Each structure stands twice: as structure tokens, then as C-alpha cells.
Amino acid sequence: MYRMSLMTMLCPPTLAPKLDLFKCMKMCLIHDMAESIVGDITPVDGVPKPEKSRREAETMDYISKNLLGKVYGGLAGAEIRAIWQEYEDSKTLESHFVHDLDKMELLTQMVEYEKRGNKALDLGEFAYVATKIVLPETQKWAEEILRERDEFWGTKAHVHGEAGADGGVKADKVKAQEAYYNKEGAAP
Template identity: 75%
Template sequence: MLLCGRLGFCPAPSTCLSSTFIARVLIHKRHRSFYSPGRQFRAAPSPTASPAHPKPRTALPSSRLTGSPRITDQTRLSREIANMTMSASETGTAGNGVAANTVTDVGIVETPKVSDPWTVDKALDTIATGKPVEGSASPVPYFHILERLKTTKREGWKRFGIDRGESISDHMYRMSLMTMLCPPKLAERLDMWKCMKMCLIHDMAELLVGDITPVDGVAKPEKSRREAETMDYITKRLLGNVNDGDVGKGIREVWQEYEDSKTLESHFVHDVDKMELLLQMVEYEKRGQGKMDLGEFAYVKTKIVLPEVQSWAEEVIQEREAFWQGHSHVRGDVGVNGGVPAEKKKLPDGYYWLSQP
């Protein structure tokens, strides 16, 4: 952070973090730092040189001191800056006068809220960075819109208070790495390169459509229409003139193969999709130290088709059972008998796995 060179010369002293910071340092109680215009912060005289007897500090608990570095003036300075940034965010302004949410939430993208009927162009109109250039021979506009996969969160976890969980690209990236560990006998029957591409492509439409879940009230056919329209936009309007449009056509074909779910590769990737969700479910539960029960998501285990992936899923479920041992919890992997309400079970039965064999 750059500080103002001198006090009183800030163009926006009421909102400038630099001016606020300097003012706080000047009035900081006891022997803290003082500001010299145009120079660095200098240490104030030592307590022994002061005629007054400073109030002794309260000692930190030994548990906080053990193995911890001494709190230095630089550490205090960093904490002050951090506190100021948080304070500015709470009041709605940042150091540059820009609305706080553009600073604190710049790395999070919300799904575009548009009026019915949903169209790609309506969704594009909501993008803060502007519409990508269409018809270009350069792939750069496509590269830019892919960023939305990194910043759009997976929605299912939000119902459980996980607002800043995994992004869409987080999910797809781990899936692609998981395919590399496909059991050899199954891998011999698969086009592994296609499987990895399918993992990285299968949720690409969500960069505009968002991660629509069964509780969102969007029918499966409507969800499919939005996603197909988005993939046409990406592969034709953005990539149609890039490398003669061949890459765009290839992406569209792989995405459609996944949606149709008729090939062994698509079955495998569908299973890996569910397997990745199971992993994330257990990881969130463990990180939450058992304070949240995500067991209803375990129902996806019952929809895994290939024995090789079923084996992986069973291992994760056993890991989860060991974690919850002795405590009541939902077991979605056994359906309504495990505590999943019947009405919730019906939603995924007719939604996510409509095309699954």
C-alpha cells in the first residue's frame, strides 16, 4: 500500500485508507510509532526514557507464546492495515473510493439473474467486465470468459452455509486428475484423453448458466436448453473463427457426448463427477469438525454405475462412517432408510441423472 507523502494533501481524506492509517498511527496510545513526512516510521523513545510509568502489558497465555515468533512492530503494522481494510469494507468504501464489494468480493461471481425467458444475451448483459468480443480469430476473448468458471461457486453447498466453497473449475480440475488414476483394466477400454477433456468441459456452460440445482425450481429440460445455448455461444460465436473453428467444434462434440451419456467414456466421467462430490462432502464435514451433516449428498453413491468407481466410492463412505462413529448422522448412501427425506430423494432421481443408464 502506498501512503500519502504528507498529511493534508490527500484528495479524498474521508475515504482514503492512507490518510486514515496515518491518523490512527499519530494518535495510537502509548509508545507506538510516529510519522515523519516523507520518511519511514521511527521508533518512539523507550519506556525507560519516559517520566511516566507505562501500564504493564497483559501477558499472553503461554499456549499462544509457545513456538510463536515475537510480535514485532512490522506485524502490528500489517495487522493495522488489515483492520483498516476490513473497516473500510464494512462502511462501504475502500482506499481508492471504489465500492467495498468490488474489493472484497472481486474474486466471486454470482450467477446472472435474468428475466424469463432466459437467453445467453440477457446473461451476457449482466457481466461486469463486459461482453467478450465475438467473431475474433484470437482465442483471448474465450480465455477471458473462462475466468467465470474459477469465480462461480458450486451452489449445492450454500444451503448448508458454505458460501465460499469450491468453484466450478475446482470441481472439474480434480475430476480431470482423478481420471488419470483410472484402474488399468478399465483404462484399456477408454479413450483417456477424451475422458480428461470431458472432465474439463462438462460443466463449461455453467459460466453463464450457473450451477443450477434441483431446489432452484428450473426444470431439467429448461436447464438443458440453457446449457446447450451457452455451449453454442462459446463454440460458435467466440471460437467459430479460431483455428477455422475446429477447436470449438471439438469442444461442442465432447460436451454433447457427456450429455447424451451413451458411451463408456461418458459413463466413466459421470461416475467421476459423483465421486468428486463424495470426496468434497467428506472433506467439508471433517473441516467443519462434525458441526454440519452433508449426508444427503451421499445419495449420489447409489447412482454410480461402473464397479471400479463404485469401489472408490465405498472407500470414501467407510471413511465417512469412521469419522461419524458414535454420532447420529444422515446416510444418503442408503436412501430414505438413512435419513434422507423422500421428497429430497425424488429431486435428484429425476434431475441430475435423467440420462444416466
């Protein structure tokens, strides 16, 4: 969340004027707030997307009304809940950008962990999320990260998750990720 907020400041110059970057920073900080109570439900956990959404919405209602309901007469909680819902609905340019940043942060973290592992840790199965980035500007950014990753690995064989099962990722993982990202209400 924090790194994603910082990444908004690195927004590609062709995209930045089209966005409310202050709102994007808030959205980055808020988008996973429900996880503080329900936990981080991932595509491989077997929880259907509608159930995950229900749990998280219920949790955000609790946070915004019960925990923050008296802060500034409820305005703070209402704003946080509205920004979270905008992210979940994924209909605005800001929400698309923040969904992309969430994936970009995962790619960045993947490469960092691989470098720390000194080529003993191949996390290429996570590169798959690059195929789900929707904005052209952030797609280019993801391509740069994956190029950096390929340069790091050099000629040593490594998994290319962006190639799905053909890249060395088990077909069941690809299927779970596809189901998660392509169901109605899922991130674009």
C-alpha cells in the first residue's frame, strides 16, 4: 500500500494529467484496508470472488461506520468507504490506474525477492499479473520491469509466468488466476 502510494508519484507523464493523483494515493492506502480484518484472500485460496467481495464490503462497512463513524461526524469513514468502493467497482481511470499499480508492485516485489535469492529463487509464476494490466502507460512500465528481470536471469532458465502454462506455470494455477481476474466484479 505504501509503495503503491509512492508509485503514484512516478506516474508516467502522459497519464498523470488525466488523473487525480491525490485520490490515487488515498486509494492505494485504502484498497487493502479490509485485509486488516478478513486477511489477504488470494486467487488460490478457493474463495469465490463474490464471497471475497461480500466479506470485504462487510468489513469496510464495519471500519467506516463502527470504527470511524464518529471521526469528523462520520465524514472520514464515509470518504474512506467511497474511495474503497470506487476501487472495487473499477470503473474510473483512477481505479484502473491503482489496480495496475497493485500488479506493478507485485512485479517489483517479485524481482526484488529473486535478486535477493541470487537466482536460486524463481518467482516467475507471478509475472502472469502483467497480462492483466490495462492502461498502456502502465503496460509499458511492466514490460520494463520484466525486461529488467530477464536481464538479471540472463541465459539461466527461468519461469515466464506471463506465458501461462507454456512458461512453466502449472495449468491449475493459471486456471485459478484466470478465474479470479476474469469474473464479473474482478479487477480489470
